[in-house]
Amino acid sequence: MAQVLNRSIRKWWKGAYNGVVYRYRDGEVVCEDALRLLNSLRAECANVVFLDPPFNLGKAYGNNGKKADRKSEADYRDYMTKVLVRAAEVLVPGGALYLYHIPKWAIQLACDIPSYLEFRHWIAISIKSGFVRGRRLYPAHYALLYYTKGKPKVFSRPKIPRPVCARCKKDLRDYGGYKKFVESGINLSDIWDDISPVRHKNNKHRRSNELPLKLVSRILTISGIRGGLVIDPFAGAGSMLVAARQAKMHFVGGDMDRDFLDIIDARFLSQGLARVHSGGGK
Numbered sequence: 498m499a500q501v502l503n504r505s506i507r508k509w510w511k512g513a514y515n516g517v518v519y520r521y522r523d524g525e526v527v528c529e530d531a532l533r534l535l536n537s538l539r540a541e542c543a544n545v546v547f548l549d550p551p552f553n554l555g556k557a558y559g560n561n562g563k564k565a566d567r568k569s570e571a572d573y574r575d576y577m578t579k580v581l582v583r584a585a586e587v588l589v590p591g592g593a594l595y596l597y598h599i600p601k602w603a604i605q606l607a608c609d610i611p612s613y614l615e616f617r618h619w620i621a622i623s624i625k626s627g628f629v630r631g632r633r634l635y636p637a638h639y640a641l642l643y644y645t646k647g648k649p650k651v652f653s654r655p656k657i658p659r660p661v662c663a664r665c666k667k668d669l670r671d672y673g674g675y676k677k678f679v680e681s682g683i684n685l686s687d688i689w690d691d692i693s694p695v696r697h698k699n700n701k702h703r704r705s706n707e708l709p710l711k712l713v714s715r716i717l718t719i720s721g722i723r724g725g726l727v728i729d730p731f732a733g734a735g736s737m738l739v740a741a742r743q744a745k746m747h748f749v750g751g752d753m754d755r756d757f758l759d760i761i762d763a764r765f766l767s768q769g770l771a772r773v774h775s776g777g778g779k
């Protein structure tokens with residue numbers, strides 16, 4: 498059976514971290530409130546901070562009832578602002594902050610991101626199965642805000658396959674005389690319509706609204722750095738932590754619901770990443 502620690506002094510913590518710690522060779526996952534986790538980290542320790550918080554839409558995550566995800570708008574914004582301010586502080590110079598949210602909140606929270614971070618992109622992640630509500634347009638994207646602390650330390654622009662017709666396999670776009678330049682794929686744009694974050698419950702941990710691995714791996718393709726540190730304080734089922742491990746990065750994840758730590762652990766175990774059974778050393 499796996500052993501759980503209650504203390505860690507690994508190098509990313511400010512002094513010692515006291516709390517439930519699931520330790521791995523390359524990182525740790527803690528049962529903690531996101532803001533407390535960020536406040537427990539050393540300043541300027543992280544290369545990437547990824548935030549996929551609850552959207553305050555009254556959704557029940559894990560054992561938390563729907564009420565936990567329906568704060569007053571002022572309280573929610575106040576909490577998220579503190580999270581964003583501290584997330585900026587824990588980034589190394591040149592590190593990247595990503596916030597995944599619905600447009601209504603992304604536009605407000607963008608105003609609360611410290612101005613010393615540099616805005617890079619509002620990435621629109623296309624969804625195919627939104628619901629039209631009231632007198633509004635059909636909502637067809639989530640926002641992924643991307644900022645860096647000054648000039649990005651790393652930036653790698655992925656290429657993706659050219660979109661083709663599913664039946665005849667012909668190009669869906671006309672590249673004119675430029676076709677030879679897109680033979681090996683097209684440059685990724687700020688509209689991601691080749692990955693759907695909305696999936697059938699059979700293909701994800703529904704209780705955390707797990708994101709597809711392909712989506713979070715793409716973030717690390719852009720901003721990840723081998724041996725660097727990824728922080729995901731709303732880790733849920735841990736997609737970003739799996740991606741970090743695949744990108745050979747260190748990781749610190751957190752979720753306030755302990756069940757998700759076990760879900761992440763099982764996911765890691767299925768990939769051969771066992772927990773380390775040692776004391777709270779570095």
Ligand SMILES: C[S@@+](CC[C@H](N)C(=O)[O-])C[C@H]1O[C@@H](n2cnc3c(N)ncnc32)[C@H](O)[C@@H]1O
Nearest residue numbers: 530531549558707708731733734735736752753
């Ligand atoms: C949208 S889900 C994250 C999903 C995750 N990206 C994945 O791929 O599985 C948000 C997670 O944040 C957790 N959570 C909610 N409030 C929290 C808080 N204040 N601190 C830490 N975790 C929190 C929930 O339990 C939930 O698992």
